[in-house]
Amino acid sequence: MSYENVNSTLGADFRLRPSATPRFASQVQAFVSPLLARYGIVLGFLALWQIASTQGWVNPSVFPPLDLILSALWDSLASGALLDDIAISLQRSGIAFAAAVVIGIPLGLVMGQARIVEQALDPLLQFFRQTSALALYPVFILLLGLGETSKVFVIFWATLFPILLATIGGVKEVDTKLVEMARTYGAGRLTIFRRVVLPASVPAIFVGLRLSATTALLLLIAAEMIGANKGIGFQVMNAQYNFQIPLMFAAILLLALLGLVANAVLVLLQRRLCRWAQPNA
Amino acid sequence: MSLAPATLRGEVTIRHLSKSFTLDGRPLPVLADVNLQVRSGESLAIVGASGSGKTTLLRILAGLDDADSGEVLIDGRAVKGVGSERAVIFQEPRLLPWLTVLENVAFGLDTRGVSRQEARSRARRYVQLVGLQSFENAYPRQLSGGMAQRVGIARALAVQPEILLLDEPLGALDAMTKISMQQELTRIWRDEDVTTILVTHDLEEAIYLADRILILPREKNAEPRLIEIDLPRPRDRSSPEFVRHREELLRLFGLH
Incomplete structure (x- = not known):
């Protein structure tokens, strides 16, 4: 300017x-x-x-012009029409993401440390990783029905792998010299894990978490476009069917904002947990 | 409480120690029947060309590697694996990047079950000893190479070991920092009652710091040699005696 x-x-x-x-x-x-x-x-x-x-x-x-999109967004938020959709979408992706974290991180920590477990599971992992979660969605629907469970599960499935693989990678890349140092001070396996391996893996785990958060929103929309009657993804589809184009863009905009917020929260958390790695801590 | 007399504290005996590695399917002897007696409170330097096995010997003493045969006795007891009477200072500082200077120095006390409060106050004392009291809360990333190595030294000293094992501790530092760290080590060792075994490829460093120098030959059938450095500390690098020792060592390595 x-x-x-x-x-x-x-x-x-x-x-x-x-x-x-x-x-x-x-x-x-x-x-x-x-x-x-x-x-x-x-x-x-x-x-x-x-x-x-x-x-x-x-x-x-x-x-449509932006002012129309924004006013459509504002109207649907102010009238409460979209709030239900936001809530259900957050619930689906939130439960799936939380489950992926709760299962992926501990499993990754074990797999990264135990070579035998990792070697045994790696081919399976690579195979599943290469299979698109969306391609498996019909399978999940077949197994779990068209309700909430299959939606949450497909998101969970897709978010699990980035977290799991990042955690395994983080653990495997821990500097063996630091582990050796800890050993000379009499640290046992558990102490080494708690005081060296775990903190050293945190930055890598966060890379996986951020990737997974993006994936969660991606899969959320796909899942909500098939057999849902609520949710932001449903609203995108529904608005398009009814030719409410400003509302469609409003829902898309909302999704983008959601993604930005999720990423910002994770970045903030990472800054707090990894202050030691910041350039100007 | 140890029953051994006080004079035995930190005495190291190495008996018939041998170790080989396997290279392309063939055994490569690194240490062949090494025998050595390190006196309590003595500082011994181990020098040798690369491939002489000096670092391997130190790693066995530290308990990080196992010997193929032979044994290491500390104060008359055979030892295997790591032990709280020994502390190691590596060539790299090996600080935990997520801990502050003070927390890093306290690390060895934490792992040995010293109470948090006691660990902190002891760590603080050793941070002070290496002159980093104003950096207590800094993270390793914010330190220079020399400062980081001081933290590593403080961490080793804080556990008050009987034996300090140093693997080329100043090898990665620039020449100026190195000399000032050597002076500092002399000052620290004067006050700490500790046996030191120092592996170095720097002959001058060995003469400056050690009471005796063990020269490991590259040929495994040759006998290792021991040289006594009987000079008062702090040593003068330009004194005729110092220079004479350096010439003697250079001659042994065929470099003079």
């Missing part, structure tokens, strides 16, 4: 006080430039969308 822009938005009064203006302008600039560098392209894209839609460069019934 340039000097002129600031002046024009602040009005003519400021221009009469030359001593105040440059300082204020430079402060604004110092604040705005990094934002612009980071989000400039996003803002540009949104602006292009808005203009293209209102000017009729694209079909506004397929790409």
Whole structure:
């Protein structure tokens, strides 16, 4: 943002006080430039969308202007219509993610340490990993019915592997020199695990957690598009069937925001737990 | 309470120690029938060309590797595996990156069941001894190489071992830091009642720090040699006696 822009938005009064203006302008600039560098392209894209839609460069019934999307989002949130969907979606992905964490991390810690267990399970793991969870969804439906269980299970299935594999990787990459050091101080297997292996694996585990959180939302939508009557994913589909395009985009936007929030929470947690690895701790 | 007389504390006896590794399916002897007596409170340096087995010998003493045959006795008792009477200082500081300096120094006390409070106060004393009191709460990532190695030294000393085993502890430091650390080690050892066994490839370091130097030959049938360094501390690197010892060692390695 340039000097002129600031002046024009602040009005003519400021221009009469030359001593105040440059300082204020430079402060604004110092604040705005990094934002612009980071989000400039996003803002540009949104602006292009808005203009293209209102000017009729694209079909506004397929790409409605942003203000329509935002007001659709606001209306459905304020009226409480979407809240139920958000709640059920959070519940499905939350239970699945929590189960993947509770099973994936301990299993990964064991597998990373015990070569025999890892060798025995690795081919199976690699096979399942390469099989898309979505391809298995019909199987889960067959086994568990079309209700909540199969939806939660397919999300759980897809989120388990990133966490499991990241944990195994983290444990296996623990510096053996540190383990040896701990051994010379009389640390037994359990102490070494608790004080060396576990803390050393935390950064790798977080990589898996963040990957899994993204996967959870991805699978959530897919699961909710098949045989659901509630949920954000259902709303995306439903709005499209009913040609409520602004609402469809509103639901998509909500999903993106959900993903951003989930990632932000994990990043925050990681910062707290891995302060030692921060560049400016 | 040990029944051994106080003078025996930290005495190491090595008897007929042999070890070979397997390389391409063939046994490669590294140590062949090594015999050695390290006196209580003595500082012994082990030097030798690479492949002479000096690090292997230290690892066996530390209990990290097993010998093929022979035995190690500490204060008259045969030992196997690691033990609380020994502490090891490695070439790399090997600090736990998620612990602060103070927590790292307390690590060996924690694992040996010393109460948290006692461990903290003892750790604090040793952090002070190596001059890092203003870095107690720093993380290893924030330390220079020399500072990190001091933390490693403090951690080893904090468990108050009878025997300190050092595997090229200053090998990764720059020349200036190295010299100041050697001076510091001399100062620390003067105050701590501990037997030290130091593996190094730096002949000057060996002469500066050790009471005796064991030279391990690369040829396994040759006898290891022992050289006595009877100079007052702190030692003067440019004194004629010091220089004479260095020439003697260089000659033994065929370098002078």
